[in-house]
Amino acid sequence: MxxxxxxxxxxxxxxxxxxxxxxxxxxxxxxxxxxxxxxxxxxxxxxxxxxxxxxxxxxxxxxxxxxxxxxxxxxxxxxxxxxxxxxxxxxxxxxxxxxxxxxxxxxxxxxxxxxxxxxxxxxxxxxxxxxxxNGQYDSFNIIFSVLKEKKNQILSSMVIVLILMLSSSIGVYYAEHDMQPYVFKNAFSGVWWSVSTLLTVGYGDIYPITTVGRIMAIITAFLGVGVIAIPTGIISAGFMEHYSKMKLLNNFARDEQVDLLTIRITEGHCWNGLQVSKIGVPDHFLPCVVMRDGEALIPVPDFTIKIGDTVVLAAEGFFSHSY
CATH class of the missing domain: 1.20.120 (Four Helix Bundle (Hemerythrin (Met), subunit A))
Incomplete structure (x- = not known):
């Protein structure tokens, strides 16, 4: 062919x-x-x-x-x-x-x-x-964009969760091993209990019976509520930030503000069929949104430009004075 x-x-x-x-x-x-x-x-x-x-x-x-x-x-x-x-x-x-x-x-x-x-x-x-x-559209791209943008903060919070999980599993082992040697056989046998307690699931198949173990369970459960809320808050804040930017860019794109450069992709345009990471953007401008079929799409690096798209480029200083 x-x-x-x-x-x-x-x-x-x-x-x-x-x-x-x-x-x-x-x-x-x-x-x-x-x-x-x-x-x-x-x-x-x-x-x-x-x-x-x-x-x-x-x-x-x-x-x-x-x-x-x-x-x-x-x-x-x-x-x-x-x-x-x-x-x-x-x-x-x-x-x-x-x-x-x-x-x-x-x-x-x-x-x-x-x-x-x-x-x-x-x-x-x-x-x-x-x-x-919906891989090319706003809802899914925002998910991946937020996770990628906040990956360092999310990773840090996951490290905190991991440290808390390991410390609680080791602690409950020392507190419960003598009373339940077949349930808490070693330090890592408490990981399942630790995870279910941190995530406030509480299946009830493994649980402490000593006073010290129960006190640890209470502390772990309270800490779990706070620690798990950290990555949730980070992701939620990322979503709000992205949707605020998209709303602002939509309004600016429709009003054709000075800080924006709008490019309509027609047949034969050099950007047609290229991914965002491969297009030649003018100096001091960044691709901020692509209008397609009336929808505002996030131009992630592997996003493919097509005929009929309207690519909106924002000046590099756009965000610094738009909020």
Missing amino acids: KKLDKQKVFNIIQIGNKEDRPSHAFDIFITITILLNISVMVLQTYEQFSNFFPIFDAIALITMIIFCVEYGFRIWTADCLYPEDSHPKAVVKFLLSFDGIVDLFTILPFFFLSGFVAFRILRVIRIFHLFRI
Whole structure:
């Protein structure tokens, strides 16, 4: 097939906009396929539907074939996704990307239906296929952007949780080992109890019976409420910050303020088909939002610019005087 044909296939299987009818039709088709596959996976867990299992199996087979074909097309067109790389290198990049891993784990159980339990559990990963339905849009991009931006703070809070978990598990071991030697056999046997107490789950299968152990449980539970709230607060603050920026940028983009440079992507534009990390941005400007089909999208580095998009560039000092 010609290079042009490969580019056409790539444009179709990539998440498109409503004006690109073939791509939009494929988006709808693959979305229905994903929902059908997940619905069948859920319905097959109900014994009362056993009479319909052959039909479910047929639907699952058809949807998995579609996933396999799509996966093959994505591997074939990987060099269109990463045009600066050779095809082998582009394929490796795709296979190691989030979409590539999810696609692989989606079809992997199909070839190991009667294999190890681990392969059957991989069926659950099909649910992550839903992320790709809205993968280019604000809601999902904000999640990943917040986690990436706040990763240092989140990591620090996780270290605090880990330290508290280990210290409480070691402490409860020394407090309970003599009274419950078969329950708290060693220092790490209290990890399960520590996690359930810190997260205020309290399954009740393992619990302290000594006075010291119970006092430790009370202290651990109180500390757990406060410590777990730290990463929650960090993420919540990140969401509020991003949504505030998006609201501000939306208003400025519509009003065409001085600090913004608006670029409409037409056919033949040098940015068409490129990822945000690869476009040549004018000096002292940064891509801050992409308007597509009336929606404001976050231009993350791997976001692909398409025909019809409006790219809004903000001056580097924009945020410093906009709040």
